[in-house]
Each structure stands twice: as structure tokens, then as C-alpha cells.
Amino acid sequence: MNFENILSTSNQGVATITINRPSKLNALNKATIEELHQAFKAADQDKDIKVIVVTGSGEKAFVAGADISEFANFDVENGGKLAAKGQEILFDYVQNLSTPVIAAVNGFALGGGLELAMSAHFRIASDNAKMGLPEVSLGVIPGYGGTQRLPQLIGKGRAMEMIMTAGMIDAQTALSYGLVNHVVTQEELLPLAEKIAGKIIKNSSVAIAKAIDAINANYKDGINGFEVEVKHFGDCFGTEDFKEGTTAFLEKRKADFPGK
Known part of the structure; x- marks a missing residue:
């Protein structure tokens, strides 16, 4: 399967899906969301794949947010459809996959990027990672599940503060909040994902x-x-x-x- 915005590889039962738009800091646009859906679907249906790892290309970003240029001129109806469609084919879809999904957060995970990471079954991060939901600074709210999953993961009060201030937290803070399970150097991130995947694969x-x-x-x-x-x-x-x-x-x- 050929993609323009992502890379999908597999090795020893582990599928690695990489958002590959480094010039845009791997921002999510409609085409990338659709390609991610197809890649996750294919990996989940492949009986040889036991774990899926999702990450971003380059050293700066996992996903730095949604591609704002695509929806800056949307009206109420189109805005609602954008959120509903995205949740259906990617964010809710990933959360409910029967194949375990690990988000390997390398660098910035903002807006839709953090929402994608939170859709995964759990998260690990590089020590340079920064996470946040800055949507209110644009006059909108998180629309891909952020207002629901963030409180579930870190508690209502902390989620309220993060969303209201539109601020970012670093990897160690994310670890202390329980938003990520492990923090390692960027070089150790994918090897750690593979190590954890190896433990998962041994089980039913x-x-x-x-x-x-x-x-x-x-x-x-x-x-x-x-x-x-x-x-x-x-x-x-x-x-x-x-x-x-x-x-x-x-x-x-x-x-x-x-x-x-």
C-alpha cells in the first residue's frame, strides 16, 4: 500500500506507522488522517501483526497539530462534520482496535497530535517531547476527543488547566501526570517501543x-x-x-x- 503522508513498515510482528510530513512538523490534514485510517486498518487485519507503533518522522515532532489552513474558513456545519469524521475514522477507531497501539511520542504532540497519542492504548515519550492542547488560543476547542480522553488520563483539574491555558507540558511532567508510561532519550524511544511490543507478543x-x-x-x-x-x-x-x-x-x- 502506497502512501504520500505516512510510512508503514512491519518487522517480527510489529507494524510501525510513521507520520511523514516533516516540513509541516507532521501536522494532520484530511489526507493524512485518511491514510492513517487505512494503515491502521490494514495492520489490524493482518494476523501476523501483534502490535502497532505510531510515531512521527524527524526529531522535532510527533504531530504538531492539525493543518489549520484546511479549516480556517469552515462554518458551524463543516466544523462539526470535520470533528465527527475524524473521530470516526481515526481517533475512536484507534482506541477501539483489537491490536495494541503504542504511541512513541518524539518531540511536539500538540492539538490533534496529542489527541492521536491519547487514542493509543498507551504512550511512551522522548525526553524532548512537549505536549498540549492549544485549541482555545485559536478560538476553538479540542475536537478529536481531547476534552474527553485528557481528563480520563490525568484527572479533571489538570486537564482543565492544560486546556484553558493552552499551555504545554514537558515529558517529565507528562510522566508524573500519568499521561505517558516511560520517558527515554530520542535514540532509545523506538527500541523501547519494540522491547515492550516484544513482551506483548509473547502473550495471547x-x-x-x-x-x-x-x-x-x-x-x-x-x-x-x-x-x-x-x-x-x-x-x-x-x-x-x-x-x-x-x-x-x-x-x-x-x-x-x-x-x-
């Missing part, structure tokens, strides 16, 4: 997919996360992965999960 992809769905259920209106957990727990007992995992444990050997 079927169980991991069910765990992702159960965890996400806690944040969905009208859905009882505990009930989803109970159902998925029971469903696991009917999988080949469960049979292999328990048998391997009893036989004191490493499991070789078939992913079924």
Missing part, C-alpha cells in the same frame, strides 16, 4: 483484544464494564489460546499461542 492476542475491549467499556456511557469483563473472561475459556496457555503452565513450558 485473543486475550489482549478482549482485555482492550473490557477496559474501554468502563469509559462508555450505558455500558457496565464489569459485565463486559465477566463475559470476555468466560469467552476466553472457549479459545485455543486458553487451552494452550493453561496446558503450557501445567507442563512448565512457554506457551505458543495460536491466536485463536
Whole structure:
């Protein structure tokens, strides 16, 4: 699959999707969002891919925001459609993928960039990373899930301050807030992502997919996360992965999960 704005590669069960618009600090435009959707969809459907890593090209930015020139002249209707479409095909889509997604945040992750990182199942960052939601400085609010996911991740008060001030936080602050799981040098960032991915790959992809769905259920209106957990727990007992995992444990050997 050929892309203009992103790169997509795979190696030993890990797909790496790189936003590749360095001259624009990897800003998200409509074309890039659509290409990201296609790349994530293809990786999720590939049975050989067990983990997806998303990052930005170059050393300055993960994604420095949305491409403002595309929507500066939008009216109310078009603005609403822009947010709804983006959430549908990328941000909500990534959050609900059954394949684990790690955001490797290298440099600036602002606006839509931070919203993309927050859509991933968890985040790691380089020590030069800067994160923020500056939308109110443009007279608009975060529209790709930022007002919802940021409070879930760091708490209401801190999210309110970040959004209202339109300020940035550094990587260490993001780590202390729980917004990212690890902070390393830029050179260590992708190797760390690959190391974590390697640990994930050793486990049951079927169980991991069910765990992702159960965890996400806690944040969905009208859905009882505990009930989803109970159902998925029971469903696991009917999988080949469960049979292999328990048998391997009893036989004191490493499991070789078939992913079924």
C-alpha cells in the first residue's frame, strides 16, 4: 500500500506507522488522517501483526497539530462534520482496535497530535517531547476527543488547566501526570517501543483484544464494564489460546499461542 503522508513498515510482528510530513512538523490534514485510517486498518487485519507503533518522522515532532489552513474558513456545519469524521475514522477507531497501539511520542504532540497519542492504548515519550492542547488560543476547542480522553488520563483539574491555558507540558511532567508510561532519550524511544511490543507478543492476542475491549467499556456511557469483563473472561475459556496457555503452565513450558 502506497502512501504520500505516512510510512508503514512491519518487522517480527510489529507494524510501525510513521507520520511523514516533516516540513509541516507532521501536522494532520484530511489526507493524512485518511491514510492513517487505512494503515491502521490494514495492520489490524493482518494476523501476523501483534502490535502497532505510531510515531512521527524527524526529531522535532510527533504531530504538531492539525493543518489549520484546511479549516480556517469552515462554518458551524463543516466544523462539526470535520470533528465527527475524524473521530470516526481515526481517533475512536484507534482506541477501539483489537491490536495494541503504542504511541512513541518524539518531540511536539500538540492539538490533534496529542489527541492521536491519547487514542493509543498507551504512550511512551522522548525526553524532548512537549505536549498540549492549544485549541482555545485559536478560538476553538479540542475536537478529536481531547476534552474527553485528557481528563480520563490525568484527572479533571489538570486537564482543565492544560486546556484553558493552552499551555504545554514537558515529558517529565507528562510522566508524573500519568499521561505517558516511560520517558527515554530520542535514540532509545523506538527500541523501547519494540522491547515492550516484544513482551506483548509473547502473550495471547485473543486475550489482549478482549482485555482492550473490557477496559474501554468502563469509559462508555450505558455500558457496565464489569459485565463486559465477566463475559470476555468466560469467552476466553472457549479459545485455543486458553487451552494452550493453561496446558503450557501445567507442563512448565512457554506457551505458543495460536491466536485463536
